[in-house]
Amino acid sequence: MHESSAHSDAPRHGTRRSLTVLPVGQGGAPEPCLQRCLDGQPEALAARGCAWLRASLAGGPDPSLLEDGRCPQGLAVAAEVSALHEQPAVVVSMLTPDDETPADRQAGELTQLRAENEALADEVLRNYEQLSLIFDFTQRIANITHVEQLETLLLQRIGDLLRTGRIRVHSADAPARVFDVQNGTFEMDRVPRPVERVAWLNEVGTSTNVRVRHDADGQAMAGVLQRLDDRRDVILVERSHEDQEFNAGDTQILEALLTLGGQILANNELHQRLRQMSIEATRALVSAIDKKDHYTSGHSERVGFLARLTGVQLGLHEDELELLEWAGLLHDVGKIGVPEEILCKPGRLTDEEFEIVKKHPEMGYEILKPISDFKHILDGVLHHHENPDGSGYPYGLVGDQIPLFAGVLHVVDVFDALTSRRSYRDAFTIEKALGIINSEAGTKLNAEFVSAFLRALAAFRENEPGMFASMYPVSRATSEVAS
Ligand SMILES: [Fe+2]
Structure with missing residues (x-):
């Protein structure tokens, strides 16, 4: 040994x-x-x-x-x-x-x-092939935003370069896992490692260098993948005595990939954490705005959610779906500038009051404009009250002048408003609301988006009845009063 x-x-x-x-x-x-x-x-x-x-x-x-x-x-x-x-x-x-x-x-x-x-x-x-694989790795990580995908790609590259089909991952705070290089999947490591090998792995976990060991169980090469918050995974590659011995080139490859991969993973984890914080902060802000008017509590969350489902029916790409959901979540953010006495006024608004409410799309646009990540949702926020027949606001756009996000949000927004209780009326039933939306397809609402929304809602209702009922409970939509 x-x-x-x-x-x-x-x-x-x-x-x-x-x-x-x-x-x-x-x-x-x-x-x-x-x-x-x-x-x-x-x-x-x-x-x-x-x-x-x-x-x-x-x-x-x-x-x-x-x-x-x-x-x-x-x-x-x-x-x-x-x-x-x-x-x-x-x-x-x-x-x-x-x-x-x-x-x-x-x-x-x-x-x-x-x-x-x-x-x-x-x-x-061999060096050319290795460089190609490493270059390919650096190219592909640029387009990956999920930590899990990054980890998979990193381990696959290690497997490719070191010509092994299985890689063991030992974490201090989780059971050991085995990574299948070809399938890109993890499974629990159910094979108990010899005590000496485990002790050696623990030792490697405190080290900075890749280390190689030969013992009765064969050859082992291991190094540390440094994660965020000082979390350290030990990556173990094993070969039998009959396989080619690990050489200096192998250890350099593992060391390079673990160093590069660890930095990228840590950056990505930090980015995801900050992003999650932004999402939660935005949701809290939107929720606070919705709660200004207790009749519309949860409105923006529901609009974002149903807009995404409608976008799926329209064949939008995942990136567009995410933006559309954000647009739905933030479409009424401009209401933060509408006085509470108008927003929460029991009974119908006067013409003057309604003119103030009608400014919320432009106010929302101005609020979000300085945030570069939201540049693709600005049009959706600004035009979500435009009607294809030109009767909407703020600009009276017609037909195809209305951006896609705005048109989708308008349909979903109207549905959620109709099925919500108001100070001056009870909520409409789902069927009544859908009837109104159908009747306005092609005039006040885009007919193609109405059709996609109806398909999305039907599928959601059928596939997720529990979630549908919690979003649109019977109590919200039992009594029916004419608008
Ligand atoms: Fe609105």
């Missing part, structure tokens, strides 16, 4: 290159090779898991077991099957003390040169 840090290299025992010939298929290990390769400790062959040498002796060298052109012990730099005195043999070029003949040396140098060229070409290709 041994461990190496990210920056340690395997020891190099020799100073020169030589040619060594290993007979194939004759059983047993040639003593000189073992002495050279294992620094005079033949018993170390099994303990150090020299799969390459075992394979070479059994039937021929396995190039896939070479790392950077070197055997796992860092001595053999090339190997090829050849014939020696008409007998099959493996010709190995090695780093070894100076004990070969000039002819050996020349032949060895040629073999060495060819192997180095091939290894160099492989290394360039």
